[in-house]
Amino acid sequence: MNKNIIRFFTICMLAGLVAGLPAQTTRRGTTFQLSVTANVRANVLVQSRDNRSFSPIKGTTNLNVALPAGTYTIEISAPGYPAQSRVVVMDRNRAENFTFQTQRRSAGAQLNITSNVNGARVDISGPRSISGTAPFRMELPQGSYTVSVSAPGYSSQTQTVNLQRNENLHFNLQQPLATIQVIIPNESLNRTINNAMSQISIYDNGILMNSTVFTIQPGQHTIQVRSGGFATQSTIIAEAGRTYTIRPILSLIIE
Template structure:
């Protein structure tokens, strides 16, 4: 074997491994990626893809399945799984977060007000965004009921309306009382529909009543009608007649 042929063989032995390695390197292609862009109707909403929060709203991803979530305070979570095979844009429309407020009452058909605005009658139900609300329930002949609550979950409010009361006061003129007694007004007994009252001032539900004043052997009766929320004063008087 001459020197020239030997040199050629040695050179081939050195070059062949390098060429093979270069071929292997060129066959290792970089993975194909596509741009996934997420647009939303809420400014500064948080976008996460496959559980990782991203900066901005576009991310390059390999082809395949990816889960996108968009969230913002006061809005329902938006979630969608996408099969990415090319550049793609998703539109995430967030819906306001709402809770159910249900207002019930022992008086069906009582009027319901929310933040001062009429919203229907009991039993009443509606969806509202989170926040603070003042609820008032009103019905003629009953005391208004009102409360304030922070709505951050579904709420059921049960209202027990109480009959509205009228205030009645018995005022006996001093000229009719026996001035020789130390406390003459305490000697006068007041009855309402036959029931003794603890004092000269009391409250009654709306309606019609018989009020009696008793002192010694003397008794007076008077029928009265009272309306809710009003105040009344009963003043007895005597008149003389000479035949």
């Protein structure tokens, strides 16, 4: 009889100890499924926040991996987008979706550039810098641009444009002018006349010039010096940027 009583009390004590233990919500060794997706292909890094012995998991979307219960950090990145991270508690299967926002493109407008010199070099500086040749056409972000056009044998030109809508720019490149300088030697002037130079006229291709120094377009020119009943002339092929000095000489040849 005493033995039965002892057994009864022993069983009750063991039952009380078991009842006093905390309830376990997750069985040891249980794993849960983590799914990581994104709207673009991205790199994924999963790290444990409470288990130092856990080896980080690397992969790409779409990633599916089994993880022990615990807290984890998910880091995800894609070229051209800001990186994202998220903390998750793995106490059940989880599906984590990341959305990368495409950066909004700034509004643009079309810039058309033409020139009287086909193939002239075009240099554009501004929110976007680029080079090309005329005729040039491209859509560029809105903003202020400096456009330079140049070609061998021509003076370069520059224009500034505030590109807010489609714009057309035309560059009329000019060849550098040649300079003509006519010098009348003093010994050739009639000293008996006051202001003898006023009696001398200079013509370029038949057009009267108002000065002894003037500019002309590159190319063929006939320069003529007239005074009373005398005239002398010469034809030259003027080159861009050059200065030509002409000295008419009046002399006597005695035979």
